[in-house]
Amino acid sequence: MDLGLSGKRVLVAASSRGLGAAAALEFAREGAKVAICARNADRLQATAESIRAETGSEVFPVVADLTVPDDIERLTSSVIERFGGLDILVTNAGGPPSGTFDETPQEAWDAAVQLTLMSAVRLIRAALPALRKSDSAAILTVTSVSVKQPIRALLLSNSIRMAVIGLTKTLAEELGPEGIRVNSILPGWTRTERVEELLAANVKRYGTTREEEIAKRTQTIPLRRMASPEEFAKVAVFLCSPAASYVTGAMIPVDGGAIKATL
């Protein structure tokens, strides 16, 4: 199937590694022009070079902190100027810190709202004028299975990602008449660098093996394993592509069946 992404102009936020980098690579494999961003300039540059080397597609790296409003303005305007417009926006960011309610100070709530919710709001606000000029505009928010099934000691993610879903569903309704599609992916456990770091820390802390740590997290998942970042990315790219032209307002889990609710 031709996804129809050749020549499309894409911005994937938070994308020097992990889910964002995997999505950017997959868009580039489909012939799209891709802009990526992150805070660490060296890692961002290395990711851009590796995507270019593998795909031959245009990759535009912009150093930006998604918690800084001016950075988001600069990021989106430079991408729109460089590509002469924008067709697809993927909102993504680092995850908020873990913790229970008692462990979470007020400042952590404020910071998590900026990182998880307001980065998406600001990216969409800044990108919308360009998306409105596209004939195949799509927005994808990256959330988590935590919006369907709260995860223990991930209070901030459990709470604030729900607002991103409210934003996604509302925008699907408001922008649908203009032909702009808005969807969300709810990733489950995916073997990104962040998750590998978390596993390694637990191996050290509990004297377990990596396989034992993975098994703890996957024993109730029907597919009994974590996803690869590429498995997430293929769904992300499909949802944003013209091949998914009648899909909007959808909350798609990529979780190996982890969410057990019937709806």
Ligand SMILES: NC(=O)c1ccc[n+]([C@@H]2O[C@H](COP(=O)([O-])OP(=O)(O)OC[C@H]3O[C@@H](n4cnc5c(N)ncnc54)[C@H](OP(=O)(O)O)[C@@H]3O)[C@@H](O)[C@H]2O)c1
């Ligand atoms: N992996 C999973 O199993 C999983 C499951 C459900 C949800 N999620 C969520 O999906 C998102 C991505 O997760 P991941 O596993 O891919 O994480 P990751 O491997 O740590 O990658 C995060 C990426 O975002 C960038 N980033 C982080 N904070 C940023 C900021 N303030 N401004 C700009 N860029 C920023 C990082 O680069 P710099 O550090 O250089 O900025 C990096 O490129 C997170 O919100 C995570 O909570 C992940």
